[in-house]
Structures are given as C-alpha cells and as structure tokens.
Amino acid sequence: MMNDRYIVEAGYHSINHFGEELCGDRVEIVKPDEDTTIMVLSDGLGSGVKANILSTLTSKMLSTMVANNLSIKECVKAVARTLPICKERQVAYSTFTIIKVSGDMFVEIYNFDNPTPFLVHDGKIVDLDYSSSIVEGKTIYHAKYHASVYDTFVLMSDGVKYAGVGETLNFGWDLPQIKNYVANIYSKYTSSQGLATELVAKCDALYNARPGDDTTVAVLRIRERNQANLLFGPATNKDDDEMMLSLFFSKGGTHIVSGGTTSNIVSRYLNKPLILDLDYVDKEIPPTAKIEGVDLVTEGIVTLNKVLVYAEDYLNSNALYFDRQYNLDGASQIAMILLEEATDINFFVGCAVNPAHQGEDTHINIKIKMKIVDELAGLLKRAGKNVKISYY
Numbered sequence: 021m022m023n024d025r026y027i028v029e030a031g032y033h034s035i036n037h038f039g040e041e042l043c044g045d046r047v048e049i050v051k052p053d054e055d056t057t058i059m060v061l062s063d064g065l066g067s068g069v070k071a072n073i074l075s076t077l078t079s080k081m082l083s084t085m086v087a088n089n090l091s092i093k094e095c096v097k098a099v100a101r102t103l104p105i106c107k108e109r110q111v112a113y114s115t116f117t118i119i120k121v122s123g124d125m126f127v128e129i130y131n132f133d134n135p136t137p138f139l140v141h142d143g144k145i146v147d148l149d150y151s152s153s154i155v156e157g158k159t160i161y162h163a164k165y166h167a168s169v170y171d172t173f174v175l176m177s178d179g180v181k182y183a184g185v186g187e188t189l190n191f192g193w194d195l196p197q198i199k200n201y202v203a204n205i206y207s208k209y210t211s212s213q214g215l216a217t218e219l220v221a222k223c224d225a226l227y228n229a230r231p232g233d234d235t236t237v238a239v240l241r242i243r244e245r246n247q248a249n250l251l252f253g254p255a256t257n258k259d260d261d262e263m264m265l266s267l268f269f270s271k272g273g274t275h276i277v278s279g280g281t282t283s284n285i286v287s288r289y290l291n292k293p294l295i296l297d298l299d300y301v302d303k304e305i306p307p308t309a310k311i312e313g314v315d316l317v318t319e320g321i322v323t324l325n326k327v328l329v330y331a332e333d334y335l336n337s338n339a340l341y342f343d344r345q346y347n348l349d350g351a352s353q354i355a356m357i358l359l360e361e362a363t364d365i366n367f368f369v370g371c372a373v374n375p376a377h378q379g380e381d382t383h384i385n386i387k388i389k390m391k392i393v394d395e396l397a398g399l400l401k402r403a404g405k406n407v408k409i410s411y412y
Contacts, residue, residue, distance in 0.1 A: 026169050027245050027363045028057040028121050029404060031213030032238035033220045033338055035179075037067035038230040044071025045177045045236035048079040052087040056122040060086070061238045063134060063177040065113040071234065074103055078114040086118055092130050092162070096155045117175045119240055125167040132160050135181045138199055139165070140172040140206050140241075145199040170208045172215070172241035179235030180219070184226030193226065211360045212239035213334065213403075217341045247273030248362035250354070252320060253370030253389065254285055255412035261370075264412045265289045268368045269313075274357055277311065278350075279320030282370065287311050302349035316357070318350030324392050326351035327358070331399040334359050358400060365400055367409040369393050 032047040044067045048060045060083045064074030078099055085095045103114060115133035122128075129137055129148065139146040148163040176198075183193060193201075198219075205218050216237040223235045249271045255261045265286065269275065277286050287294040292312040300307055305326055306319035330351065333340040344355045358365055373386065397407045 025244065026125075026242050028240065029212045029243050029363070030057060030059050030238070030240045031211060031216050032059075032061070032236060033213065033216040034234065034236040035220055035224050035231050037179075037234050038227075038232065040068045040234075042069055042072040043236070044068065044075055044234040045179070046072070046075035046079040047236065047238050048083040050083045050087050056087070056120065057240070058083055058086050058118070058120045059175070059238055059240050060119075061117045061134065061175045061177065061236060063115040063179075063234065063236070067234055074114040077103060078116055082116055082118055086120060092118075092160060093155050096132075096158060096160065100156050115177070117238075119173055119175065121167070121240065121242070125169075125171075125242055127163075127165045127167050127171075127173065129163045129165075129173070130160055131162075132158055135176050135178065135195060135198075136161070137163075137173055137175045138195075140174065140202060141168070142170075143203065143206055143208075145203050167242050169242050169244055172206070172212070172239060174202060174215075174219075175238040175240075176219075177234060177236040179231060179233035180223055180237060182233055183223035183231075183235065185232060208243070209361065212241050213338065214341065214345075214360055215239045217338050221342075243363070245363045246361055247271060247364045247366065248276065248357050249273060249366045249368065250276040250278060250358075251282060251286070251368045251370075252278045252324065252393065253282055254372045255370045256372045257412075258372070260412050261285055262289065264368055264370060267410070271366055273364075274315045274362070275313075276316045276318070276354060276357065277314050278318045278324055278354075282320065283309060283311065283317050286314060286317075290314075302347065302351075305349040305351050308350045308353070316350070316353055318354060321389060321392065323350045323354065324396065327354045328392055328396050328399070330355035331359065331396055331403070335399060335402055358405070359403065362405065364406045365397075365408070367393060367397060367407070368412065369409060370412050 030049045034043045034045050036043045044064045046062050050058050060079045062075040062078040064071030081099050117134045118130040120128045150161040150163045152161050216239045219237045251268050255264050277283050283294050290313050295310040297307040309317040311317050330344055344352050400407050
C-alpha cells in the first residue's frame with residue numbers, strides 16, 4: 021500500500037523452539053491491490069513439524085480469504101474444517117492475528133488466542149478498543165482504527181509473553197512489561213523488520229538462547245516514503261557522464277556514490293575534493309571517503325558484494341541486523357540506508373569498463389558488476405522496496 025506521501029511497511033522475525041528445525045509460527049503478508057496490505061500471524065499447536073503445518077495452513081488460508089473480502093465468520097469456518105486433527109491431542113488448533121490496512125490508513129485487527137496486539141503512537145503505547153464475538157465456539161477480538169503516519173502495530177505469538185519461563189524469569193514477562201520495552205526501543209527510524217528483530221532478540225536473551233516456545237513478532241507500520249539514490253560506475257559513453265550525474269543529483273533523498281573511478285568523476289562534476297579515509301573500520305571492506313554534497317562515498321564491487329550478503333540475511337534469519345546497525349564500514353552504512361531507511365531506491369549504473377580493472381578479465385568484472393546490481397535489486401524488491409534501475 022503506497023501513495024505519494026506514505027507507505028505501509030510490514031516485517032517480522034522468529035526464533036524456533038529450542039531443538040526444532042521448523043518454526044511453529046507463521047507470518048503471511050499479502051497485498052491484493054495498491055491500497056491494501058494484509059498480514060496474518062499464526063501459532064500452531066505445539067512445536068516442530070505439526071505446528072508448522074497448522075500455522076502454515078491457517079495463515080495462508082486466512083490471508084487469501086481476507087484478501088478476497090470473505091467475512092471473518094466464513095474464514096474461521098473454513099480454517100476449522102481444513103486443519104488436520106492432532107492424533108496425540110485429538111484437536112486441530114492454531115491461533116491467529118489478522119491485520120488489514122486499506123483505504124486512507126483504515127486498520128482492522130482480528131485476534132484469536134494470541135497476545136493482544138497493541139499500537140505505538142507518537143512513541144507511546146496505545147491500547148486499542150477491542151470488541152468480542154463468538155465464531156464457531158472461538159472468541160474473536162476485533163478492533164478498528166484510523167491510523168496516522170508512523171503509527172506502528174505490534175503482533176506477537178505466545179513465545180514472546182512466556183520468554184524466560186524456567187530460565188531468567190519465573191513466569192515470563194507480562195504484556196505491560198513487553199509494551200514498556202517496546203516504548204523504550206521504539207524509533208521512527210527503525211524499520212518494522214528492525215523493531216521485530218530487536219524484540220525477539222530480547223526474548224532470546226530471556227530464554228538464555230534456549231527458547232521454550234516458537235517466538236514471533238510481526239510489526240506493521242505506516243511510514244513516510246524516503247528515497248535513496250546509488251551511483252555505481254561511469255557511463256559507457258564518457259559524454260553521458262554529465263547527464264547521468266545531473267539526473268542522479270536531481271533526485272531527492274540520500275545520495276550514495278560507490279567506486280573509486282566513479283567518485284573521482286563525481287568530485288570533478290561537483291568541483292569538490294575527494295577526501296580519502298585510510299583507516300580500515302573493517303579489514304575486509306575498503307574505507308569510505310568524503311565529497312561535499314554526497315551523503316556516502318564508498319569503494320565499489322567489494323563493498324556492494326557485502327551489501328548483497330546483508331540483504332540476503334535480512335530476508336532470512338536477519339542474524340546480521342546488529343552488525344549492520346552498529347558497524348561503521350561502507351557496506352554496513354549502505355545496508356542500513358537501503359534496508360532500514362529507504363522505501364524507494366534508484367540505481368544509476370554506469371556500464372563502462374573500469375580503467376582500474378585493465379589487465380584483468382574485464383568481461384568477468386562487468387558481469388560481476390551487473391550480477392551484483394541485479395541480485396541486490398531483486399532482494400530489495402522482495403523486502404518491499406520500490407526499486408528502479410537506470411543503465412548508462
């Protein structure tokens with residue numbers, strides 16, 4: 021969901037029950053049209069394979085049916101008839117939370133047996149006004165809310181509420197404590213994925229890295245659109261450099277320049293000196309540089325290849341989240357801009373053979389360069405970013 025001013029951003033993070041390869045929680049995010057975003061969090065009975073099957077069926081069915089405007093009564097009936105019966109417990113059971121944002125930031129939430137979702141508004145916790153109804157013998161809680169920009173909705177499975185039981189806490193931490201923790205770590209500059217990761221990391225610490233339950237946090241927020249522009253390589257035709265740079269700097273938002281040759285061209289174009297930093301913050305990543313008028317100046321292929329690693333991790337375990345957040349090397353800084361801060365990303369890719377690579381296999385170097393850009397753009401699109409690539 022997107023307009024000229026804001027976008028709906030959804031993210032989540034999970035850790036498995038200790039000793040299990042599969043997570044018994046499942047999150048599905050669907051966008052049936054430009055004005056609608058639906059996120060479903062489901063927690064299957066128990067853990068492991070059975071729980072994974074139950075939660076996967078539940079989340080996929082509910083997201084599909086809600087996207088097709090079926091009533092909650094029809095959705096619950098269909099799920100109840102479909103879920104397989106557990107042979108050991110003789111019950112088919114999976115909790116769920118559904119959040120749907122449509123129209124002009126109109127939000128609806130349906131919750132069954134998950135901890136009660138809450139809202140962060142202007143950095144403060146707000147309890148939503150829920151009504152209840154009985155559907156197929158299940159008590160379903162329902163809330164409606166007209167959101168504003170940077171309103172953030174936090175959904176979670178039971179694993180969050182019971183974090184630390186038998187490890188660091190006697191009875192887990194209750195919802196008021198969870199809300200207080202979220203209020204303390206909340207920042208409008210932290211992405212939905214980032215906030216979910218930070219809360220789950222706290223749960224993992226309470227569990228002493230031995231989670232007694234599958235633990236998932238899903239976050240949906242409305243945020244302002246933010247543009248980032250990345251320039252990588254000189255134009256194939258040297259005469260096109262000025263046109264490419266003119267278009268690059270005409271874009272609003274953050275400007276990133278990657279590559280030694282590219283940086284020198286930008287320095288001449290802006291008539292500003294290129295100031296090199298010879299200190300290696302990370303021994304594997306070349307140092308950054310500075311040009312007045314550019315937000316970030318980095319080396320090219322090596323740095324962007326590490327950004328690619330960060331982007332792949334972002335869409336999987338997100339285990340490198342804190343590395344990206346606190347490291348100051350060029351790759352970490354680019355990754356934070358593209359993954360955490362930006363909603364719209366423009367790549368300006370020059371396709372000239374880099375003079376620095378003369379004597380090497382230039383064909384291979386060009387292929388590597390294009391491969392990095394294409395793969396990175398694909399991962400960013402999967403992360404919900406609006407990506408445009410312009411080749412020169």
